Amino acid sequence: MRRGIAATALVASLALAATACGGDGDSDSESGGPVTITYWDTSNATNEAPTYKALVKEFEAANKGVKVNFVNVPFDQAQNKFDTAAGSKGAPDVLRSEVGWTPAFAKKGFFLPLDGTEALAEQDKFQPNLIEQAKYEGKTYGVPLVTDTLAFVYNKELFEKAGVEAPKTWDDLKKAAATIKDKTGTDGYWASTAGYYAQPFLYGEGTDTVDADAKKVTVDSAAAKKGYGTWLSLFNGKGLHKADTTADAYAHIQEAFVSGKVASIIQGPWEITNFYKGSAFKDKNNLGIATVPAGSTGKAGAPTGGHNLSVYAGSDKAHQEAALKFVNFMTSAKSQETVALKNSTLPTRDDAYTDKVKADPGIAGFQTVLPAAQPRPALPEYSSLWTPLDDELPQIAGGKKSLDEGLGDAETAIAKLVPDFSK
Numbered sequence: 001m002r003r004g005i006a007a008t009a010l011v012a013s014l015a016l017a018a019t020a021c022g023g024d025g026d027s028d029s030e031s032g033g034p035v036t037i038t039y040w041d042t043s044n045a046t047n048e049a050p051t052y053k054a055l056v057k058e059f060e061a062a063n064k065g066v067k068v069n070f071v072n073v074p075f076d077q078a079q080n081k082f083d084t085a086a087g088s089k090g091a092p093d094v095l096r097s098e099v100g101w102t103p104a105f106a107k108k109g110f111f112l113p114l115d116g117t118e119a120l121a122e123q124d125k126f127q128p129n130l131i132e133q134a135k136y137e138g139k140t141y142g143v144p145l146v147t148d149t150l151a152f153v154y155n156k157e158l159f160e161k162a163g164v165e166a167p168k169t170w171d172d173l174k175k176a177a178a179t180i181k182d183k184t185g186t187d188g189y190w191a192s193t194a195g196y197y198a199q200p201f202l203y204g205e206g207t208d209t210v211d212a213d214a215k216k217v218t219v220d221s222a223a224a225k226k227g228y229g230t231w232l233s234l235f236n237g238k239g240l241h242k243a244d245t246t247a248d249a250y251a252h253i254q255e256a257f258v259s260g261k262v263a264s265i266i267q268g269p270w271e272i273t274n275f276y277k278g279s280a281f282k283d284k285n286n287l288g289i290a291t292v293p294a295g296s297t298g299k300a301g302a303p304t305g306g307h308n309l310s311v312y313a314g315s316d317k318a319h320q321e322a323a324l325k326f327v328n329f330m331t332s333a334k335s336q337e338t339v340a341l342k343n344s345t346l347p348t349r350d351d352a353y354t355d356k357v358k359a360d361p362g363i364a365g366f367q368t369v370l371p372a373a374q375p376r377p378a379l380p381e382y383s384s385l386w387t388p389l390d391d392e393l394p395q396i397a398g399g400k401k402s403l404d405e406g407l408g409d410a411e412t413a414i415a416k417l418v419p420d421f422s423k
Contacts, residue, residue, distance in 0.1 A: 035322040036067040037093035037315075042078040042307070043343075047273045051342040052096075052330075059329045066322045086110040091312045093323040097142055099133050099306050100376060100383025106136035107380040112311040112320060113139040119311065119327040125349045126331075133375050134308050142308025143331045144348035146339065149373035150200060150302035151366055153257070154264035154288040155280055158184055162263075166290035168300075170204070170230050173264075173293050177239030180263050188239035190253050190262045191231065193397045195389025197266055200302045201227035203374055204295020209385045209414060212377035215421045219389070220411040227295060228396075228403060235397055243397035266292060268305065272344035272362035289365030291372045301372040306348065346370070381417050388413035 039056065043049050049072045056068045071092065073081060079101050085091040086105070097105065105111050114120045123131060126144050134142035152173075154166060159176070162183040167173040177188025192198070202208055207223035210216065218224055235243040241262060244252050254271065256262040258278020275281045294300035309327045311320060329335060336352035339345055344362050347353055358364050376382050388410045396406040415423055 034065050034067045035318050036069055037319055037322045037326060038069040038071060039094045039326065040078060040082065040092040040096060041070060041072045042075045042096045042098070043072070044270070045072045045074075048270075048343045048345070051339055055330060055335055055338060059326060062329070063322075063325060066325065068326060082110075083108075086312065086314065089314050091314060093312050093315045093319050094326060095310050095312065096145065097308050097310045098383065099142070099144075099304070099308060102134055102142040102308050102310060103136040103378060104380040104383065105310065106139070106141040110313055111141040112313040112315075113141060114143060114311065114324070114327075115140050117324050118321075119143050119309075119324040119331075121328055122332075122349075125333065125351055127348055127350065129304070129375055130306070130348050133304060136378070136380065142310040143327050145307045145309050145331055145336075146345045147304065147306035147348045147370070148268045148270060148346055148366070149304055149370060150197065150266050150268050150292060151369045152264060152290045152292050153267050153275070154290070155257075155260060156286050156288045157280075158186055158260070158263040159288065162188075166288060167293045170201075170234065170293045170295065174234070174237060174240070177263075178237065179239070181239030184263070186260070187241045187256075187262045189234065189264045190241035190256060191234045191243070192253060192266065193243055193245055193249060193394040195386035195393055196303065198228065198231050198389065198393060199386075200266070200292040200300070201231040201295065203227075203301045204230070204293070204297060204299055206295075206297045206299055208377070209389070210377070210379070210382075210418060210421060212379045212382070215418075217411055217415050217418065217421050217423050219385075219414055220407040220423075225403065225407060228393075228407060230295065231393075232396060232403060243394070245394040245398040249394075264288075266302075269344065269346050269362065269366040272360075272366070275362065276344075284361050287362060287365065289362070289369065291369045301374045302369075304373040304375045306346075379418075384417055385414050388417075 041049055041052050053070050056070050082091055082095055130144040130147055134140050162180040164176040164179050167176050173189055180188035202224055205223040205227040207218055209219045211218050234240055253265055257265045258275055258280055260280035275287055276284055281287050291300050292302050311323045333349055333351040336347040337354055337357055340347050340357045344360055346366055392406040392410040395401040396403055
């Protein structure tokens with residue numbers, strides 16, 4: 001999952017400077033005192049982190065021999081920070097790792113295999129596809145903490161006023177947007193120029209940025225061009241908001257949606273709590289959630305995202321054992337239920353979807369679109385492939401490059417990230 005809102009770097013840098021990371025032979029365990037492990041939390045500092053911090057306190061109360069140094073690291077900085085820290089043997093004992101990072105760090109030897117450990121004592125309780133996504137070369141390197149995917153989210157009141165329903169195809173969306181504009185004066189849809197948010201358009205044409213099995217870069221293929229062509233067409237037309245190519249585009253789109261200035265967007269469940277804070281969704285039931293529209297192949301879906309908890313392979317035995325116990329606690333059914341109720345995020349195990357959890361319309365809505373989510377290929381470099389698209393798609397949408405030129409440049413950049421792939 002990729003998010004556009006992160007905590008301030010200042011807070012994180014101060015916390016990182018003050019923390020003692022794992023793998024450095026901390027004297028606590030040697031002296032017979034409590035073992036202190038460091039946990040890097042990458043959740044939103046304002047809306048999500050307080051819930052995880054409270055769970056840490058619960059864990060410490062129930063496990064007197066373990067102390068947890070909780071550090072919230074901005075999501076958009078955490079991957080590089082961990083990479084640097086692990087390379088110098090100073091990484092945290094536990095990382096809240098985006099699912100795409102898990103195989104990449106496992107490939108580098110930074111993560112501990114968790115098969116047969118306390119962390120995965122209840123492996124059969126987790127959704128099997130999420131366990132598969134945490135694997136690299138047959139071993140499991142993360143325990144699924146939260147899962148997500150993108151959905152078509154919409155303002156039910158505006159859709160009802162216009163007499164339109166949630167679209168099944170992108171063509172349906174264009175028609176609905178025009179009708180909403182005519183009937184309400186509000187734009188019907190505002191698309192993102194970020195690579196992750198354009199991924200459903202590729203899936204709708206039966207393709208992806210790469211074909212991992214064939215080891216081929218496909219971002220500039222005929223099918224991909226068709227998908228991105230549809231994506232580009234949604235920035236121009238009645239009821240379709242023009243492209244925002246600024247650095248603050250994510251925030252602009254989100255604010256417009258929650259304040260009722262645009263009727264629909266593509267978004268993930270990590271924003272559910274923020275939706276509810278907006279004037280348009282004081283009534284939570286006004287939030288409509290549907291599977292993203294289908295492409296010309298009839299296929300519809302979005303990437304499977306989320307976060308795993310992973311254990312640093314460079315920590316000593318005492319810290320690893322404490323870390324495994326901590327991961328088991330944080331991913332338990334009870335903890336996942338707590339996180340879901342507080343943060344409106346999606347659990348990764350079926351026994352955490354209690355009646356209380358499913359009473360949240362946001363969670364219930366996103367749960368219905370999860371079956372259409374498409375797992376990412378088992379390719380360590382995969383999550384990095386959106387970076388070239390984050391560079392090229394805004395230029396295409398902003399008219400600075402043609403679709404052919406931008407996708408050609410993206411192909412060149414992606415080919416450098418997977419040098420053994422053909423074009």
